[in-house]
Amino acid sequence: MADQELVSPPFDSVSAVRFSPHDPSHLLVSSWDTTVRFYDVTKNEQRAKFDHRAAVLTTCWSDANHGFSGGLDTSVRELDLETERVSHLGQHSDAISSMNWAREQNALVTGSWDRTIRFWDPRAANQEQATHKLPERIYHTDLVSNILVVAMASRLFHIYDVRKMDAPAQTRESSLKFMTRALACMADGQGYATGSVEGRIAVEYFDPSAAAQEKKYAFKCHRQTIDDVDHVWPVNSLAFNPKFNTFASAGSDGTVSIWDHKSKKRLRQYPKYNAPVPSVAFNCDGTKLAVGVSYTWEEGEEGAKTAGRPAVWIKTVGDEVKPKGWTGS
Template identity: 30%
Template sequence: MVFGRGNLTRAADKDVVLPNGPEDSISALRWSPLANRLAAASWDGKIYIYDTTNTTSTETVKGVAAITVGSPVLDCDFSKDGAIVAGAAADKKIHLMDLNTSQTVALEAHTSPVRAVRFVQVPSANAPIIASGSWDKTVRYWDMRQPQPIGALQLPERVYSMDASGPLLAAATADNHLHLVDLHGNPLQLFKSVKSPLTHQTSSISVCADGSRWAIGGIDGRSAAQVVHEKDKSLDNLQFKCHREPHPTKKNHTDVYAVNAVAYSPAHKDVLATAGSDCTYSVWDVRRRHRIRSFPKAAAPITALAFSPDGMALAYAVGYDWAKGYQHNTAAAERKIVLHQFAEALKK
């Protein structure tokens, strides 16, 4: 289906470019749940942390720290108290920094690159738990006080994307399946595995704040949103076209772009943002099935995005998306992180 179109962003909204940005493509953006801090994972081998308390201009945003990993960082996350940042890296490790002490530690995590990392809520555990998803076909759980994983979940294929919130962990794998885990039940067992509703490879996944829904984006310019429990028919297996546009010269021909990121708003589970290789991002109301906002094109693909905890800001990253291989990733390519601040709440 095609959603109804909304208006372009209003003039009262505001964009601020964050200072001293990464030197290579940004793979992930994550907000601290308790503070005005934003983490950015980059292919330049670093994780950047910003203080966004004062966002009146680029000059007022402060860089808090930069964690040097030394190999491409594919994902990042904050602990629930905002004190620790974790990064998933191509060197097969999870890299951690305590922002209060600046101490760093690396966990020898997997036998292949770590694609995703999340701090998760496991009520049966007596400590904060980290979940990591890897190309070695496992999701592993970590107590930061121990050097070895406290548990592992075997999957049929490589983890291409993973997210978690509330009781739900959701992982998209290379065989185009989605695997759901009940973290409040048995974190070491899948409670559901389904074939992706998208025909082509899943490129991104997001779980809403209460863990009742998940949404995915695909390489074919489509997204889908579904509820976890079948008795809730509110989305009714929603699928929609998003990052596509008519070809400028070929009649009846459509250019299709990958959906590089999807993100639910923590403030409202009906609000979903998508970002694509067409250099655009949009915000959607998945229940009412229409586009809330669309935005002008950036100078390069949007590679990552994330809503602030209150839903009043959306951070997005502009940069090379690797679609044409490493040889096209030049030093001259524009790379930046932008904070888009909404003038009013997207949902009332």
């Protein structure tokens, strides 16, 4: 498979890679180097760079020309990708850890360590539309249709209908024993997958019926036996392919794997990268996978001394992301 390394990568660890929902060539990359970079991956060029006051932890898109970003400086920013103008929408009281665009509501949804989910309308004069308090720090959110999944500290999960945010539709505890490190909703809207720091992935379904809940399961991954010693790495990122509903997992072992959650099989493990993989994302037509590669601080300052420079790779994917026996077009 063709792998292409993007020019002008961030200078510090990659926090998130996010493809445009409209253009399969357009990619946003947020970083601990206090920037968000906008790339055209087909032309392999950096089209814009947005500077922030502190590390950027998350970014997302609304339409073809606008993105958003947030991080340790607690500011919610809108990025105009054409004019390179940055607008300040508002503030959380602690780091912003996640954001998603709710298309039907024309609203940005942000989650923070300040234990709130906030809704923003970039077109309105009073841009903060609503604040919802949650019981714990928010680590990850993802949105499919009108279903918002919120992963929190203490292994808590809330599932909301964004049209009715007064109370969660479901409250769950993680199926995994340790801290949630990754979350992604299935492309078909049936459920979600989560990853944790101890090299495990759980596949969950929204339908609360006993029959649907019997289908959920968890499995070990991103592990290796070296000299008879089991090494376990965190699962840092998960991403579902929008066409085939298979998913990619990325770990601190430097590997990316493709999984078919229905057959409970790994379809492919790609060649190992030379550093951990903190974030992966499929583009909107499912033909490319962006892979952020950078040091993730599991080995502290010692490890940082020998860490290579960050990189973003674009992988053209093929039949390995199709479920076995796929008969669709």
